[in-house]
Amino acid sequence: MSDAAWIDAALTSARPQAVGALLRYFRDLDAAEEAFQNACLRALKSWPQNGPPRDPAAWLIMVGRNAGIDAVRRVRREQPLPEADDAISDLDDAESALAERLDGSHYRDDILRLLFICCHKELPATQQIALALRVVSGLTVKQIARAFLVSEAAMEQRITRAKSRIAQADVPFETPGAVERSERLTAVAAMIYLIFNEGYSASGETAELRQPLSEEAIRLARLLLRLFPSEPEIMGLTALLLLQHARSAARFDAEGLPILLEDQDRTLWNQPLIAEGLALIDKAMRHRRSGPYQIQAAVAALHARAARPEDTDWTQIDLLYGALEVVQPSPVVTLNRAVAVSKVRGAQAALDLIAPLETRLSNYFYFFGVRGALLMQLGRNDEARTAFDRAIALAHSSAEAAHIRMQLDRLMRDSATAQTRSGR
Amino acid sequence: MLYALLCYHDEDVVCAWSKDQDAAVMAKLAVIQERLAKQGRLGPVARLLPTTAATTLRKEDPPLVLDGPYAETKEQLLGFYIVDCANLDEALEVARELGEANPGGSYEIRPVGTFRPGGTLA
Numbered sequence: 001m002s003d004a005a006w007i008d009a010a011l012t013s014a015r016p017q018a019v020g021a022l023l024r025y026f027r028d029l030d031a032a033e034e035a036f037q038n039a040c041l042r043a044l045k046s047w048p049q050n051g052p053p054r055d056p057a058a059w060l061i062m063v064g065r066n067a068g069i070d071a072v073r074r075v076r077r078e079q080p081l082p083e084a085d086d087a088i089s090d091l092d093d094a095e096s097a098l099a100e101r102l103d104g105s106h107y108r109d110d111i112l113r114l115l116f117i118c119c120h121k122e123l124p125a126t127q128q129i130a131l132a133l134r135v136v137s138g139l140t141v142k143q144i145a146r147a148f149l150v151s152e153a154a155m156e157q158r159i160t161r162a163k164s165r166i167a168q169a170d171v172p173f174e175t176p177g178a179v180e181r182s183e184r185l186t187a188v189a190a191m192i193y194l195i196f197n198e199g200y201s202a203s204g205e206t207a208e209l210r211q212p213l214s215e216e217a218i219r220l221a222r223l224l225l226r227l228f229p230s231e232p233e234i235m236g237l238t239a240l241l242l243l244q245h246a247r248s249a250a251r252f253d254a255e256g257l258p259i260l261l262e263d264q265d266r267t268l269w270n271q272p273l274i275a276e277g278l279a280l281i282d283k284a285m286r287h288r289r290s291g292p293y294q295i296q297a298a299v300a301a302l303h304a305r306a307a308r309p310e311d312t313d314w315t316q317i318d319l320l321y322g323a324l325e326v327v328q329p330s331p332v333v334t335l336n337r338a339v340a341v342s343k344v345r346g347a348q349a350a351l352d353l354i355a356p357l358e359t360r361l362s363n364y365f366y367f368f369g370v371r372g373a374l375l376m377q378l379g380r381n382d383e384a385r386t387a388f389d390r391a392i393a394l395a396h397s398s399a400e401a402a403h404i405r406m407q408l409d410r411l412m413r414d415s416a417t418a419q420t421r422s423g424r
Numbered sequence: 425m426l427y428a429l430l431c432y433h434d435e436d437v438v439c440a441w442s443k444d445q446d447a448a449v450m451a452k453l454a455v456i457q458e459r460l461a462k463q464g465r466l467g468p469v470a471r472l473l474p475t476t477a478a479t480t481l482r483k484e485d486p487p488l489v490l491d492g493p494y495a496e497t498k499e500q501l502l503g504f505y506i507v508d509c510a511n512l513d514e515a516l517e518v519a520r521e522l523g524e525a526n527p528g529g530s531y532e533i534r535p536v537g538t539f540r541p542g543g544t545l546a
Binding site for chain 2: 005056235
């Protein structure tokens with residue numbers, strides 16, 4: 001790896017900690033980002049000559065803080081800057097002392113605060129995600145715009161708007177108490193999951209463009225877990241992302257159309273990611289404090305553990321969705337459970353389960369997709385076709401519609417086989 | 425003599441490598457590993473999963489199970505090699521070569537006392 005690539009990786013990895021600390025120091029997001037930017041420019045000049053510092057984040061915080069103070073002075077007094085090299089000449093001595101202070105104390109809350117302000121309640125989800133990718137991950141506006149399939153100018157505007165919203169809001173700078181910290185953690189976890197889904201839910205030709213979002217979400221989840229190594233829900237979140245992402249090479253065909261879980265080539269699943277996900281679930285379970293991410297990760301784990309689709313432990317999946325319905329009641333969860341129920345107790349039981357959901361899911365394409373599939377299994381083909389037509393009408397993308405059509409084809413085929421068999 | 429080359433690196437940095445960067449480093453390391461293997465000097469090689477997947481058992485009474493790696497350090501143990509070298513100079517030479525392929529971090533070179541290669545894993 002070249003110097004430039006190494007420095008790039010070092011700057012990216014130091015970014016959340018450094019910007020978080022600079023934000024605590026300057027109490028202003030723009031000032032913190034600008035100071036970090038200045039520090040990066042100096043790093044690009046200094047590191048290739050002097051070698052990388054022992055603690056890149058501490059170096060960047062120190063240099064960024066000096067640069068930021070200079071900027072403030074410049075504005076206040078309009079005096080020339082001191083020579084750049086003077087300002088950082090005693091850096092090496094200071095660095096070790098600073099690194100020690102950083103290690104123990106604030107930096108966990110710095111990073112959490114930085115993530116937390118991005119998921120401010122008043123910001124719509126798309127702005128939260130864009131802001132986090134810009135501020136915490138350090139993706140360029142161009143990269144983010146590409147992933148969201150909008151113009152660079154539109155994305156720039158979205159991020160600027162989000163930042164000014166935050167500037168007006170009260171950002172909590174005092175060290176959070178235990179309850180507050182746990183609330184922040186919950187909000188941040190939800191945002192990381194949103195980022196992941198932006199990448200994961202993409203299909204067709206956009207899938208490749210958006211996949212980096214899923215990878216970035218995994219990086220943030222691992223970062224959060226390193227800060228809070230004993231939080232079972234953060235283990236669950238990270239495991240869930242890893243296990244879902246592990247299937248990415250098998251999820252689409254050559255035309256970019258989605259491949260159903262049971263049709264995927266399981267040899268394409270990424271085994272190291274699965275191993276990491278399973279290890280995290282094992283760890284989480286030991287805490288005996290269940291939660292929605294852990295339950296969903298456990299479902300994903302049962303799929304990952306099944307070498308063939310017919311090895312899937314649907315009974316266990318049914319139970320897990322039942323548990324999820326208790327902690328996070330939602331018609332969509334019940335709908336997912338219905339798929340497991342149909343495998344364990346048959347299509348009629350599943351239909352009975354989803355019948356009460358119709359009013360609440362009357363605009364949800366997946367509801368009609370599942371209902372169509374279940375009706376088809378019962379040989380109620382006309383009703384099934386009506387449901388599928390409805391699903392296709394509600395589909396948001398051609399990929400979703402294709403997904404239903406594929407199911408339609410499959411069930412036509414299956415029911416034909418079933419009829420042949422029963423007619424024997 | 426057998427030496428363990430313990431690979432320490434800043435995990436955040438390694439996690440920030442792009443897939444291409446990661447693959448490029450692994451490809452360069454593979455060249456060195458292959459040569460050592462041909463010379464019959466390479467024992468087991470392991471790349472460990474992130475420390476977030478680690479659990480630590482402290483041998484207290486009763487033993488205490490903790491989440492995470494044994495020690496919170498700036499650089500983490502991310503993998504290891506077992507290499508047969510005549511002496512420390514040779515082991516350092518191998519470490520230097522690996523280091524050129526995979527910059528940043530450190531190798532701890534530890535002579536191996538007891539070595540049981542174990543059976544073949546499935």
